[in-house]
Amino acid sequence: xxGFVVVMCGVSGKDARMVEIVVSxxxxxxxxxxxxxxxxxxxxxxxLVDAQAPTAMSELVxxxxxxxxxxxxxxxxxxxxxxxxxxxxxxxxLLHILRTLDSISAxxxxxxxxxxxxxxxxxxxxxxxxxSQAAPAGPAIAEPRKLEPLAALVVDDSLTVRTxxxxxxxxxxxxxxxxxxxxxxxxxxxxxxxxxxxxxxIMPGMDGYALCRQIKSAPATRxxxxxxxxxxxxxxxxxxxxxAGCDTYLTKPIDLKSFYRAIDKVLLKTFKDNRALMxxxxxxxxxx
Numbered sequence: 702x703x704g705f706v707v708v709m710c711g712v713s714g715k716d717a718r719m720v721e722i723v724v725s726x727x728x729x730x731x732x733x734x735x736x737x738x739x740x741x742x743x744x745x746x747x748x749l750v751d752a753q754a755p756t757a758m759s760e761l762v763x764x765x766x767x768x769x770x771x772x773x774x775x776x777x778x779x780x781x782x783x784x785x786x787x788x789x790x791x792x793x794x795l796l797h798i799l800r801t802l803d804s805i806s807a808x809x810x811x812x813x814x815x816x817x818x819x820x821x822x823x824x825x826x827x828x829x830x831x832x833s834q835a836a837p838a839g840p841a842i843a844e845p846r847k848l849e850p851l852a853a854l855v856v857d858d859s860l861t862v863r864t865x866x867x868x869x870x871x872x873x874x875x876x877x878x879x880x881x882x883x884x885x886x887x888x889x890x891x892x893x894x895x896x897x898x899x900x901x902x903i904m905p906g907m908d909g910y911a912l913c914r915q916i917k918s919a920p921a922t923r924x925x926x927x928x929x930x931x932x933x934x935x936x937x938x939x940x941x942x943x944x945a946g947c948d949t950y951l952t953k954p955i956d957l958k959s960f961y962r963a964i965d966k967v968l969l970k971t972f973k974d975n976r977a978l979m980x981x982x983x984x985x986x987x988x989x
Contacts, residue, residue, distance in 0.1 A: 707746065708748050710751065710757040711760065712757075713754070723798055750773055773787065781978075789801060851968070856881075875897075894921075895925060898925055900927055909929055928950070932953040
């Protein structure tokens, strides 16, 4: 198994432990990763940078001077910081770090193979020689980065409610995934990152409060906004939701104007009032 040294710049102890767990315990590992701090680096294949850590950028400059143009992966709260195409939001670190490292490692392996490939022999066919002598192509034009559309998970044991909310989400450019109970929802959350989650309070098996507590206690989903759906809106019910960690409440039957207002408010908070980025992700603001 090929091994790669990942040098960490400014990565907190918590995030470093999370990365170490993922790269050492994930099933079917393609590559072996050795994590080292910048101050101890004797070799460097990939740099993992916390773009918001105070000393990270100065450490990165020194590493690049020492090891050359090494591929960097940037971590930040919203996943938009850094001069590399490899950027990960902190809340998604658990889900995306191994995939990102594997992608970089695979590219480096291909590059090494290409660098060691033999030159075209003199007895090569004429057309091969002509191709090798062809004028170099002009500079490649980078394609614009295409962002994933906003995604929501609707968890409700009522097929009518699930279908209604999926249609309402589609109108504003949000892709809605559906789950009929807490167990199904947890499986969906393991496979995909959602920008907002809607939870029915009363469901068979795990209720909405218990599911919300699990979502808010997991590092990968802690920052994901949760909207509780309930037919009961007493102060006691709202207090239970607040203790579970939900971000807001919607009362059934769902009023679409209230539904859209709640989504707009929650997403604006998540995106730190960056409505342009929401629009890039496919969001359509409706007049309501």
